[in-house]
Amino acid sequence: MFRLSLFKFTRLLLFCYLSSCSSLLFASAWQHGLSMYGDFKYAPNFAHFQYVNPNAPKGGVFRQAAIGSFDSLNPFIVKGNAASGITMIYDTLLAQSRDEPFSSYGLIAEKVKVASDFTSVSFMINKKARFHDGKSIQASDVKFSFELLVEKGAPHYRSYYSGVKDVVVDNDQQVTFYFKEVGNRELSLIIGQLPILPEHFWADKDFSTSSLTIPLGSGPYQVESFDASKRITYKRVKDYWAKDLAVNKGLHNFDTMIFDYYRDDSVAFEAFKSGNFDYRLESSAKRWATGYVGENFDSGAIITSKIADKNPQGMQGFWFNLRKEKFKDVNVREAIALLFDFEWANKTLFYGAYSRINSFYSGSELSTQENISAAERAVLRPYKAQLPKAVFEPIKFLESSADGNVRGRLRKAVALLELAGYQLKDSKMQDKNGRQLSFEFLLYSKDFERVVHPFRRNLQRIGIKTSLRLVDVSQYINRLNNFDFDLVSLRKGQSISPGNEQSGHWGCDSMMEPGTANWSGVCHPVIDQLVTKLIMADTRKELVQTTKALDRVLLSQHFVIPQWYLPAYRIAYWNKFSRPNIAPIYDLGLSTWWSTQAENDQEESQ
Structure with a gap:
């Protein structure tokens, strides 16, 4: 599996x-x-x-x-x-x-x-x-x-x-x-x-x-x-x-x-073009659009190919560490998520290559849609008292005009932060004790800095202070394994048959285990029960509907700021x-x- x-x-x-x-x-x-x-x-x-x-x-x-x-x-x-x-x-x-x-x-x-x-x-x-x-x-x-x-x-x-x-x-x-x-x-x-x-x-x-x-x-x-x-x-x-x-x-x-x-990765790309190694899987839309040019490409010495990826795409995004007190309020997480302008980033940085991820099971029949189905409603009805009203309402998948104008989102984000007890004062988003809301983006790839910097500028406009720390892969893994992060950018792949592994992704038992796959530290009684129901599904139909219901609950909690996906492999190799x-x-x-x-x-x- x-x-x-x-x-x-x-x-x-x-x-x-x-x-x-x-x-x-x-x-x-x-x-x-x-x-x-x-x-x-x-x-x-x-x-x-x-x-x-x-x-x-x-x-x-x-x-x-x-x-x-x-x-x-x-x-x-x-x-x-x-x-x-x-x-x-x-x-x-x-x-x-x-x-x-x-x-x-x-x-x-x-x-x-x-x-x-x-x-x-x-x-x-x-x-x-x-x-x-x-x-x-x-x-x-x-x-x-x-x-x-x-x-x-x-x-x-x-x-x-x-x-x-x-x-x-x-x-x-x-x-x-x-x-x-x-x-x-x-x-x-x-x-x-x-x-x-x-x-x-x-x-x-x-x-x-x-x-x-x-x-x-x-x-x-x-x-x-x-x-x-x-x-x-x-x-x-x-x-x-x-x-x-x-x-x-x-x-x-x-x-x-x-x-x-x-x-x-930038050094590796130059080494690839020089013939120091044979094959490359490209993850950067900009590099794919602008970097694979020159004599070796024109002559066919290096072959580029885009191959369909028929696997579920899962969830790629900025993952909050809910073990940190400042991220425990869902209003704070939703407010921060509002200020990531995917449409602008896709147009300006990615040459329009990507689609927005709107599901933890994107790219498959398991992903929930905007309107809740009768089958999902039936799965979730026993937990209604434990879930926010929004779970049973149409999901609002936000889209911007891609022109960089996020004033409406700024106003909504401020309102959500006020619900969480924050106040914008002296150009700082402060809690009741006068402490400014601040956090760190942890990255291991320099290429990702150009994605994070515009996001940081939007956050600064409502007084949220952010920093960026770029570390090598070993440090990144060590900090992830030991919960030493605020926000990390990762992709969690998924199966077209989610099952036992889901308890490791979202279960209360896994949230404090060093090296856990439960990166955000999710612990929610309804999520635990839905995972159990999913694992024990007797039919494909039951599994699909339970997964969709779980997806809807996960999305409502804003554990992750969704990024993007491309259902294809971009590869290059020497001929x-x-x-x-x-x-x-x-x-x-x-x-x-x-x-x-x-x-x-x-x-x-x-």
């Missing part, structure tokens, strides 16, 4: 998909994979995924950039900043299909069996499964991995796996997970994405301590060398135990994967790679690429 995202920063972000097919209970029998409602695209004994070239040649080097630095090779804990790409050395029980909604197929686990009432899931370990040192993967390694991550891993593992009651090693090749509740369809798939760690390797090591000790895995790559904070190099495992499995055919084609570190004709629907698919030189060498040898 998860894919890598903030662990571009140091930890795994979890990501899943769900089809809208009708409900179908799992039979309590061994299967070749798992699907939320039992609807598989790939039958048993399938040859390979449709979006790969099964004959892709192996060989060549693929070089990427990373921003900041790294001081750890352990991506599963809060401490330290883990090296980019480190999760490539690990395999999971199941491998997720990237061209169908929410299905996974056998990897370390050759077969899987789910109880008909969804109270347990059993995995049969592939007898060929091996760690890189040649030692076979046992069911005891699965139990060990689960318990290690829950006990010593990042806090989100505890909340994510909280529905597991017990793990039992049935025999050397079989392990069963027993669940606390009946009917949690998603939990079996979540367990299927468990990374498996070698018990014998960690027996004499402290897993909870950040370290540059090269870890042992079982995946398609292993660490070849590294220069801390500067570069890490991975080599393809030539005798990789799972290279011939259907889920790996046509994947992991480069012999060498290199991540070079740069202090900021020495090939891609399959069919792209995966729910992924960019870099693992399916191969070296053109390796392809030429292969043809010459035939």
Whole structure:
């Protein structure tokens, strides 16, 4: 259910998909994979995924950039900043299909069996499964991995796996997970994405301590060398135990994967144009519109491409830290949000490239619309006394004329702040004790300063004092993990099948855990109850309507100042790679690429 995202920063972000097919209970029998409602695209004994070239040649080097630095090779804990790409050395029980909604197929686990009432899931370990040192993967390694991550891993593992009651090693090749509740369809798939760690390797090591000790895995790559904070190099495992499995055919084609570190994105861009690395995912609309020009682009030496991103876009925005007293009043948060003029920024700074985000589940059928539906109203009716009246009214998605005139918003913001006990006096927005309302924007990218400065000017016009602190990625992560911030700019990706991970995003139990995914420190009884209802949804229809209702409540609390989204990947790469004709629907698919030189060498040898 998860894919890598903030662990571009140091930890795994979890990501899943769900089809809208009708409900179908799992039979309590061994299967070749798992699907939320039992609807598989790939039958048993399938040859390979449709979006790969099964004959892709192996060989060549693929070089990427990373921003900041790294001081750890352990991506599963809060401490330290883990090296980019480190999760490539690990395999999971199941491998997720990237061209169908929410299905996974056998990897370390050759077969899987789910109880008909969804109270347990059993995995049969592939007898060929091996760690890189040649030692076979046992069911005891699965139990060990689960318990290690829950006990010593990042806090989100505890909340994510909280529905597991017990793990039992049935025999050397079989392990069963027993669940606390009946009917949690998603939990079996979540367990299927468990990374498996070698018990014998960690027996004499402290897993909870950040370290540059090269870890042992079982995946398609292993660490070849590294220069801390500067570069890490991975080599393809030539005798990789799972290279011939259907889920790996046509994947992991480069012999060498290199991540070079740069202090900021602007420096990295110049290095890319000079040929210091091969591939770039562009996040700046201005740079995309104006920077990708010159001889190498004109000649085709560098290829640019815009590829549709069909994943839900989630929420990107400025996240308030509600642990700070000054942000506890929703009127204060709404007032500040009013003064971010997206339309002006989009026209002036972004060349009109983006759309405004108006949902925590944007880009999917899960996002609520302006007017509340009868189904959402029915979900929310039991909590009516605990919710503001605005939840049941049309959502007012503000739009400006993009001319920089925000006088109307300034007046409304002042009125909201007065409701919160503030008064504009001597050009300062002061509380009842005469203290000026002030806060700090915490950033890790210099490119974002041009977005924040106009926002700050609008805030200053009503006497709100702001500052901006630019730190490197390691400091940023450390401050985020320890709640040492006022406002941060982050994107929280979402799944088309939100489920157990939502408790880590919004639950009271997660708000004070260091390294939590609950960045804002949300704790609201109705939100907790809606998350539980969402997790236990029996049908796709129930899940959609509950998610929309949750979205409406989250929006009403103004935890985040929404920014923008672009449902596309903007990529550039040097013209020495090939891609399959069919792209995966729910992924960019870099693992399916191969070296053109390796392809030429292969043809010459035939």
